[in-house]
Amino acid sequence: MTPPEIAITVHVNGRSYAERVPPRLLLSDFLRHHLGLTGTHVGCEHGVCGACTVLLDGAAVRSCLLLAVQTDGAQITTVEGLAGDGERLHPLQEAFREMHGLQCGFCTPGFLLTAVELLRDTPHPDDLTIRRDLAGNLCRCTGYQNIVHAVRRAAELMGRR
Amino acid sequence: MTTRAIGARIPRNEDPRLLRGHGCFVDDVNPADGLHGAVLRSPHAHARIVSIDTSRARALPGVDLVLTAADLGEVNQPTPLLIPNPHLTYPRTPRPLAADEVRFVGEPVAFVVARDRYLAEDALAAIDLTWEPLPVVASVEAALAEGAPLVHADVPGNRAARMAQQVGDPAGALARAARVLRERLYIERSCGSPIEARGVAAEYDRRAGTLRVWVSTQAPLPIKNGLARIFGLPEFKVDVIAPDVGGGFGTKIMLFYPEEILVPFAAIRLGRPVKWTEDRREHLIAATQERGQRHDVEVAVDEDGRILAIRDRFVHDAGAYTPYGIVVPIITSTQLPGPYRLRNYAVEFDVVYTNTAMVTPYRGAGRPHGAFVMERVIGLIARELSLEPAEVRRRNFIQPHEFPWDVGLTFQDGGPTRYDSGNYPLGLELALERIDAADFRRRQAEARRERRYLGLGIGCYVEGTGIGPYEGAHVRVEPSGKVYVATGLTTQGQGHHTTFAQIAADALGCDPADVTVVTGDTRKFNWGAGTFASRGLVTSGNAIGIAARKVRDKALRIAAGLLEVSLDDLELTGGAVRVRGVPDTALALGALATVANPIRYAYGKEASEAALRLVKPREGAVLAPGEEPGLEAYAYYAPPQATFASGCHAAIVEVDIATGDVKILRYVVQHDCGTVVNPTVVEGQIHGGVAQGIGGALYERIVYDDQGQPLAATFMDFLLPTAMEIPEIEIIHTETPSPLNPLGIKGVGEAGAIPVPALIAEAVDDALAPFGVRVREMPLNPSRVLELVTEGRERGRGAG
Amino acid sequence: MKPPAFEYVRVGTTEEAVAELARDGEDTKLLAGGQSLMPMLNMRLAMPRRLIDLNRVGELEYIREREDGVAIGAMTRQRAVEKSALVARQVPLLADAMPWVGHFQIRNRGTIGGSLAHADPAAELPAVAVCLDARVTVRGPEGSRTLTSEQLYRSYFTTTLASTEILTEIWFPAPPARTGHAWLEFARRHGDYALVGVAAAVTLRDESIAEARLALTGVGGRPTRARDAERRLVGRRGSDAVLEDAADSVRQTIQPASDIHGTAEYRRRLAGTLTVRALRLAIERAGRAPSRTT
Numbered sequence A: 001m002t003p004p005e006i007a008i009t010v011h012v013n014g015r016s017y018a019e020r021v022p023p024r025l026l027l028s029d030f031l032r033h034h035l036g037l038t039g040t041h042v043g044c045e046h047g048v049c050g051a052c053t054v055l056l057d058g059a060a061v062r063s064c065l066l067l068a069v070q071t072d073g074a075q076i077t078t079v080e081g082l083a084g085d086g087e088r089l090h091p092l093q094e095a096f097r098e099m100h101g102l103q104c105g106f107c108t109p110g111f112l113l114t115a116v117e118l119l120r121d122t123p124h125p126d127d128l129t130i131r132r133d134l135a136g137n138l139c140r141c142t143g144y145q146n147i148v149h150a151v152r153r154a155a156e157l158m159g160r161r
Numbered sequence B: 001m002t003t004r005a006i007g008a009r010i011p012r013n014e015d016p017r018l019l020r021g022h023g024c025f026v027d028d029v030n031p032a033d034g035l036h037g038a039v040l041r042s043p044h045a046h047a048r049i050v051s052i053d054t055s056r057a058r059a060l061p062g063v064d065l066v067l068t069a070a071d072l073g074e075v076n077q078p079t080p081l082l083i084p085n086p087h088l089t090y091p092r093t094p095r096p097l098a099a100d101e102v103r104f105v106g107e108p109v110a111f112v113v114a115r116d117r118y119l120a121e122d123a124l125a126a127i128d129l130t131w132e133p134l135p136v137v138a139s140v141e142a143a144l145a146e147g148a149p150l151v152h153a154d155v156p157g158n159r160a161a162r163m164a165q166q167v168g169d170p171a172g173a174l175a176r177a178a179r180v181l182r183e184r185l186y187i188e189r190s191c192g193s194p195i196e197a198r199g200v201a202a203e204y205d206r207r208a209g210t211l212r213v214w215v216s217t218q219a220p221l222p223i224k225n226g227l228a229r230i231f232g233l234p235e236f237k238v239d240v241i242a243p244d245v246g247g248g249f250g251t252k253i254m255l256f257y258p259e260e261i262l263v264p265f266a267a268i269r270l271g272r273p274v275k276w277t278e279d280r281r282e283h284l285i286a287a288t289q290e291r292g293q294r295h296d297v298e299v300a301v302d303e304d305g306r307i308l309a310i311r312d313r314f315v316h317d318a319g320a321y322t323p324y325g326i327v328v329p330i331i332t333s334t335q336l337p338g339p340y341r342l343r344n345y346a347v348e349f350d351v352v353y354t355n356t357a358m359v360t361p362y363r364g365a366g367r368p369h370g371a372f373v374m375e376r377v378i379g380l381i382a383r384e385l386s387l388e389p390a391e392v393r394r395r396n397f398i399q400p401h402e403f404p405w406d407v408g409l410t411f412q413d414g415g416p417t418r419y420d421s422g423n424y425p426l427g428l429e430l431a432l433e434r435i436d437a438a439d440f441r442r443r444q445a446e447a448r449r450e451r452r453y454l455g456l457g458i459g460c461y462v463e464g465t466g467i468g469p470y471e472g473a474h475v476r477v478e479p480s481g482k483v484y485v486a487t488g489l490t491t492q493g494q495g496h497h498t499t500f501a502q503i504a505a506d507a508l509g510c511d512p513a514d515v516t517v518v519t520g521d522t523r524k525f526n527w528g529a530g531t532f533a534s535r536g537l538v539t540s541g542n543a544i545g546i547a548a549r550k551v552r553d554k555a556l557r558i559a560a561g562l563l564e565v566s567l568d569d570l571e572l573t574g575g576a577v578r579v580r581g582v583p584d585t586a587l588a589l590g591a592l593a594t595v596a597n598p599i600r601y602a603y604g605k606e607a608s609e610a611a612l613r614l615v616k617p618r619e620g621a622v623l624a625p626g627e628e629p630g631l632e633a634y635a636y637y638a639p640p641q642a643t644f645a646s647g648c649h650a651a652i653v654e655v656d657i658a659t660g661d662v663k664i665l666r667y668v669v670q671h672d673c674g675t676v677v678n679p680t681v682v683e684g685q686i687h688g689g690v691a692q693g694i695g696g697a698l699y700e701r702i703v704y705d706d707q708g709q710p711l712a713a714t715f716m717d718f719l720l721p722t723a724m725e726i727p728e729i730e731i732i733h734t735e736t737p738s739p740l741n742p743l744g745i746k747g748v749g750e751a752g753a754i755p756v757p758a759l760i761a762e763a764v765d766d767a768l769a770p771f772g773v774r775v776r777e778m779p780l781n782p783s784r785v786l787e788l789v790t791e792g793r794e795r796g797r798g799a800g
Numbered sequence C: 001m002k003p004p005a006f007e008y009v010r011v012g013t014t015e016e017a018v019a020e021l022a023r024d025g026e027d028t029k030l031l032a033g034g035q036s037l038m039p040m041l042n043m044r045l046a047m048p049r050r051l052i053d054l055n056r057v058g059e060l061e062y063i064r065e066r067e068d069g070v071a072i073g074a075m076t077r078q079r080a081v082e083k084s085a086l087v088a089r090q091v092p093l094l095a096d097a098m099p100w101v102g103h104f105q106i107r108n109r110g111t112i113g114g115s116l117a118h119a120d121p122a123a124e125l126p127a128v129a130v131c132l133d134a135r136v137t138v139r140g141p142e143g144s145r146t147l148t149s150e151q152l153y154r155s156y157f158t159t160t161l162a163s164t165e166i167l168t169e170i171w172f173p174a175p176p177a178r179t180g181h182a183w184l185e186f187a188r189r190h191g192d193y194a195l196v197g198v199a200a201a202v203t204l205r206d207e208s209i210a211e212a213r214l215a216l217t218g219v220g221g222r223p224t225r226a227r228d229a230e231r232r233l234v235g236r237r238g239s240d241a242v243l244e245d246a247a248d249s250v251r252q253t254i255q256p257a258s259d260i261h262g263t264a265e266y267r268r269r270l271a272g273t274l275t276v277r278a279l280r281l282a283i284e285r286a287g288r289a290p291s292r293t294t
């Protein structure tokens, strides 16, 4: 019969949430529907599109391929946590706006969080590195060009700060 | 504001919200107490439903409702035929739930509503069905074969439609010509596959009797009016909202999708909100698809490579139903001539049912197929006469002085296919120059010596855009001075919140950042059609321009009265009206808006000051007869006919003859969409279109086996290209304004995708010319490229 | 696309995991990185009654130098292997292949053990293991046993592990002196499973080939060692003709299948092409390799 719910505590964008969840609940659904953090999007639920990317203890991962129960005790960053509370956008967000790196915006949160790890690993990436590391995220609107330019621009902005 | 807002590269108004994760897509709408739906879909391409038993599913915990065709009663009518056409002799549309027979894998059979999607999917597995499989036709070849099984028992020969059009005397010209070339060409199934799949949420307020529906759609207004009729509700009690839409590309225009009826039905039945979100597998098997045509083309050509006549016969795969009529093949047939002078042309097509997903327009909507055929013909002539394909194009282009050019055919909208303006020869030369075509043959020869195979491909197109019927707009200046714009169509990434704001700002002399645009919400604007066919900016854009100019005129009129000067002495800049050359006479738009409302309770300090300062003692009624309160206006724009955008793409590819890999080394786009409102946004549209075109040419393919089972039902098999596959795209803007509308705009939404398959075919041909390769199909995968090389070599051996 | 209901058991040690499996191995699945299992659950292609989550078994997460080679714990993330200096030095073929496994976000979660146990015939790691004769350790109710990586694979997505066994470690031997490696593959898109992949390791003595190892993905039901081709190479110099001869052998001995991304014939040709290219690269690298491993 229905397996029992499991109590978990998860720290998302600096806030702690204690919840009871069914074992099969996907992290993506937990974030979106239990915590109301709908900025994390779902495009395929089989690990290919990258729209659901979040940072799990700092590493970019597919939230559709994780169970919420697995993240008990973990630190998670979603797109809502990127800029902090102020008016100011994260340099990646600024750069995406400046370079027109988004159209419908559905894939964007996944690209932003992927790029956070990309720039942490490679602060001054060349275009090939950017393209290779973004290849795990699909965008149907932009043809990627302006996303690549935006990541390059963000590297500049971050280098300056 | 001295610079014009139109034409400026300004960042988008919609971005900060989307970048922070504060967008609102349909699946983000979470009404309290909401339930979740899941659809049971046919596993068979063609079968009869012998029995269906939902008792086990209904008994599961957390399940609130299970619907089958029988439960829907009167609502389970065939969905409307959107665009009837006399040539569509056997239109067939699906019912929300299949009643006794299914005709493609993925066709909805039952709908479950449960506490969450997990439980709803559990319940799908507990519905017991007995099927009687029926014979399947999974391709047009199978559908047209002698004695083929019938997709619809009452549609003889599986033929939904046959249509022919002609100009001049093609038969005569073909008969007289010394040279007639022939070719059979294929373009296969693909689909739009936006990253946000479809979704519907509905909420019914029993006390008020109002139905509110959120749909990830390109056309909420027709859905609203349709739902009102289907559920017998007054139109004013139904609201349909397309909130943020995560890409559409045509896939989200087909209406009605079954779920757009099932979800509201369940919400009304249960009195609780219900939501259904399409998953990727559902999208890839059951959302609408496109492309899928087989052409037999003949061309008569003179010794100089001038085209004397073309006759094309083609078969269009409609899938299992024709809810969108025969728009796609009509577009193919009328846009096939492209930028070329074609005085003798005959085209005839058959539309054929198959046991596959339905076909409705997908970005390009029949045009990539037409361009593929026409541009392959150019290549055929070039090879026959040993000319450069570019040269064949030069010899056949419509010349700049020949506009308006009447192709002589009836277009998709029932109007003429009459090109309004353009400069095709210039476009070609600009693209060739940018890609350094002059030096290419030398580089190609050099590379071949190292056994590297480079090819140059060109693709030209003309695209009928901005078709009617019409769109409208509401523009209002609020007392805060901020401007509010509402229009009926939707936005799914095209930047309308910015470009529409630019158009309004341009007329009102204010900052586009002060203009808020609302789209896709029937509560805010109740008239119009939707966003498709590269028509948004032409139709709504012009309507907004007209409405904003009305507002501007009213502001000037009010100001003239207040300042007691003549209209001619006033100017509107920087968000204020002033007497020319007298800065301290400035009256801010917000102040004028306050004064324009006779109920001028002073909302805030500025407003009360403005009222006190400006309003004079009155005589008579506060509103003169015919005068309306507020600084606002409504306007509509109905284009007289389509406006025709054009462009020329050029690319250099390298083909690895050991792996079959086709690498794009350079990609240049020249395009002409008339007046450019925001170059950044236009470039974005083109980048995305080209990427989709490249996907369609080299990666994406919807494949069915001979039993109609879809074989590309996940993103592991339906291959959207990634950042590694799409090259940098270099863009050349040319602006030949359209004489047909006030802003001189032409559409650009689909342009990028149209010529890509044609161009890749020409480039691969060119690269593999040493092997005698001739590309006759799209898409090409590496496996197929190597087969072509082998076939070419064998032919060469046979000949030599 | 939501997973079916299952019971979830989180274990902290290998021993616990083995005990849980022993309690009821049927209808139970081990959850490692989840990068293959979770998509299958979401699509309900797998419907286990119970999941045993290995992600907190810290003792299975390590990369260590051992017995003139490198031992890697099953729960080590692919990304950690990719970034490991020890792996780059001692198992260059593995380092070469690692970035080809999916995308970095996949490798952030995906594990070495999961990839080996999943037994996808298109996967990189099994072929690398088979190429290098890596040894696999598995643990069951009766204790541990060691098998060669070739012994691990039975057929498409099937290993020889019992339902009560856990793969705990893989050990790769360090290469002999003057050895060069190459991993080459061809995929439809960057990050996809390859249509065909080739692992090559070549050891030179003087100017000729002393030892050659070749393993391929995507050409049959399991990672395929091309033994005949290897034999044809030994004692010869790496001329074009010799490499072509090896490729011929590969083309003749493999049994690829057709699918929507390529015909069997295409995969056969691709295997030949990649064999030549991989061998050439490995030989070139062997020529530059130090004559003694450090």
Ligand SMILES: Cc1cc2nc3c(=O)[nH]c(=O)nc-3n(C[C@H](O)[C@H](O)[C@H](O)COP(=O)(O)OP(=O)(O)OC[C@H]3O[C@@H](n4cnc5c(N)ncnc54)[C@H](O)[C@@H]3O)c2cc1C
Binding pocket: A046, A047, A048, C029, C030, C031, C032, C033, C034, C035, C036, C037, C038, C039, C074, C075, C100, C101, C102, C103, C106, C109, C110, C111, C112, C113, C114, C115, C117, C118, C120, C122, C123, C124, C125, C161, C165, C166, C167, C168, C191, C192, C193, C194
């Ligand atoms: C988009 C995408 C692209 C990918 N591309 C590639 C690619 O190009 N090449 C490639 O090789 N892989 C690719 N993968 C798969 C990825 O490498 C997986 O991580 C890997 O195949 C499985 O490892 P895992 O740790 O995620 O295992 P899981 O998914 O957790 O498990 C896989 C299977 O192995 C079993 N298992 C796991 N650990 C053990 C153990 N210790 N003992 C016994 N059984 C065990 C599980 O029960 C399950 O049956 C891709 C995945 C995705 C989503």
Ligand code: FES
Binding pocket: A041, A042, A043, A044, A045, A046, A047, A048, A049, A050, A051, A052, A053, A062, A063, A064, A065
């Ligand atoms: S939704 Fe997770 S990768 Fe697509």
Ligand code: FES
Binding pocket: A101, A102, A103, A104, A105, A106, A107, A108, A138, A139, A140, A141, A142, B195, B246, B247, B493
């Ligand atoms: S911006 Fe629409 S999918 Fe990327």
